[in-house]
Amino acid sequence: MSRLIVISNRVSPPKTEDGSGAQGGLAVALAAALREYRGLWFGWSGRKTDKFTGHIDMQRAHGVTTATIDLEEQDVEEYYNGYANRTLWPLFHYRIDLAEYDRSFGSGYERVNERFAETVTPLIEPDDLIWVHDYHLIPLGQQLRERGLKNRMGFFLHIPWPPSRLMVSLPYHEKLVRTMLAYDVIGFQTEEWLESFCHYVERELGGTVDPDGVIHVGDRSVHAAAYPIGVDFKEFTEALESDAARESFERLRTSAAGRRTIIGVDRLDYSKGLEERFLGYRRFLEKHPRYQRKLFLLQIAPPSRGEVATYEVIREHLDELSGRINGEFADVDWVPVRYVNQGYRREELAGFYRAAEIALITPLRDGMNLVAKEYVAAQDPEDPGVLILSRFAGAALQLKDALLVNPYSKDEIADAIMRAIRMPKEERIRRWKAMVEVVRQEDVVAWRHAFVEALEKARPPVRREPTP
Ligand code: ADQ
Numbered sequence: 064m065s066r067l068i069v070i071s072n073r074v075s076p077p078k079t080e081d082g083s084g085a086q087g088g089l090a091v092a093l094a095a096a097l098r099e100y101r102g103l104w105f106g107w108s109g110r111k112t113d114k115f116t117g118h119i120d121m122q123r124a125h126g127v128t129t130a131t132i133d134l135e136e137q138d139v140e141e142y143y144n145g146y147a148n149r150t151l152w153p154l155f156h157y158r159i160d161l162a163e164y165d166r167s168f169g170s171g172y173e174r175v176n177e178r179f180a181e182t183v184t185p186l187i188e189p190d191d192l193i194w195v196h197d198y199h200l201i202p203l204g205q206q207l208r209e210r211g212l213k214n215r216m217g218f219f220l221h222i223p224w225p226p227s228r229l230m231v232s233l234p235y236h237e238k239l240v241r242t243m244l245a246y247d248v249i250g251f252q253t254e255e256w257l258e259s260f261c262h263y264v265e266r267e268l269g270g271t272v273d274p275d276g277v278i279h280v281g282d283r284s285v286h287a288a289a290y291p292i293g294v295d296f297k298e299f300t301e302a303l304e305s306d307a308a309r310e311s312f313e314r315l316r317t318s319a320a321g322r323r324t325i326i327g328v329d330r331l332d333y334s335k336g337l338e339e340r341f342l343g344y345r346r347f348l349e350k351h352p353r354y355q356r357k358l359f360l361l362q363i364a365p366p367s368r369g370e371v372a373t374y375e376v377i378r379e380h381l382d383e384l385s386g387r388i389n390g391e392f393a394d395v396d397w398v399p400v401r402y403v404n405q406g407y408r409r410e411e412l413a414g415f416y417r418a419a420e421i422a423l424i425t426p427l428r429d430g431m432n433l434v435a436k437e438y439v440a441a442q443d444p445e446d447p448g449v450l451i452l453s454r455f456a457g458a459a460l461q462l463k464d465a466l467l468v469n470p471y472s473k474d475e476i477a478d479a480i481m482r483a484i485r486m487p488k489e490e491r492i493r494r495w496k497a498m499v500e501v502v503r504q505e506d507v508v509a510w511r512h513a514f515v516e517a518l519e520k521a522r523p524p525v526r527r528e529p530t531p
Contacts, residue, residue: 141171
């Protein structure tokens, strides 16, 4: 069997064999894929160094080999905080108003992709399957080809692909997208992002798309498809059985004192629609005063990307807005918004999801959104909660039985909360059953199998040797 080489911006070495602990779902999923296929996981260590040396820190823990490199301060600033998070992230989430274009970001992005290519190439054997992840590393495949690698290579984009009309606002967009043709397989979260990509290929690159998803541009043919990512259903339902989950369930239910909990869990990011969510919830409180003391919103939002100014701004706005809503509506024995800025272990989160009668997950744009799926996975089959989900999350294409809302509309959010409160148990069960089937079947194991299988089937194309 071929080895699998996973390459992503950051690498999080597995902390325990079963994947429990404070890791995100994706880290757990990738670690499990590597245990299954052997191979290694390559990426940035998260550390900064004075001078880039290309030194690879190889470690083996719990059946997974990781290989990490340190980056220079300037690399991190231009590649990670710059091009990845200040240019591509906002643009790909349809926020061209927030996207910054700075020449140094682009050159830093290219430089770090070259550094990745340079250091990982000697670790790769001819038969390895290479799986590159996300917007940080779009040109990496091309860089690897230029170093002579003929391996089968796939790229998976975890975030949306923007409509062509937005994409063209990126300086040198064509150059960037053309590098993607170096891969054999390109995966998107949903058909919608895939469609936007195909539209771009046809309109801007003059390519054609076969009905079976093979894209042709010049002499290159690439297989492009949607591979919706899922949660590790088994791992998550097992986490629910843990003492930590039981304790966090009790903790939330006890403190709720008979009131209903509306839960939101998101990285603190403008794409997650937190301000709009708070305003929608405020509209609910305004419209339905008699329900005011019967529920509360628990928003868990650990800060992310603190070195990027827009994230500081959103954090300030949310501090201010949650304070304002609480000041306006709270009473001595009731606070309408519990706004928490910390991360929790997966077991604890599972318990919180189970204890919450309603989940309010309203990103303005999201590649998939795993929190929505985790919430569904965590529900009690006899008495499940209601999922209110943004129609602009990739997950909405699969979770059609959620209450789908336009996250920009305060009234739609307010009305959905009312509907969730009043929803009869039979309807809750019916909707949940339909959703949990999807979450169970299209889980993260199915996702990685589908992607790796597509990669295995891709014929290694014959390419030129690198020019000396
Ligand atoms: P994210 O934007 O980070 O991921 P999401 O898919 O919701 O968004 O995943 C977040 C993960 O972090 C979930 O597993 C969640 O449980 C965990 N998490 C969030 N808040 C937490 C907290 N306070 N404590 C502990 N854990 C917390 C990107 C894309 C998404 C895509 C994923 C996977 O933006 O659209 O679904 O990658 O492809």
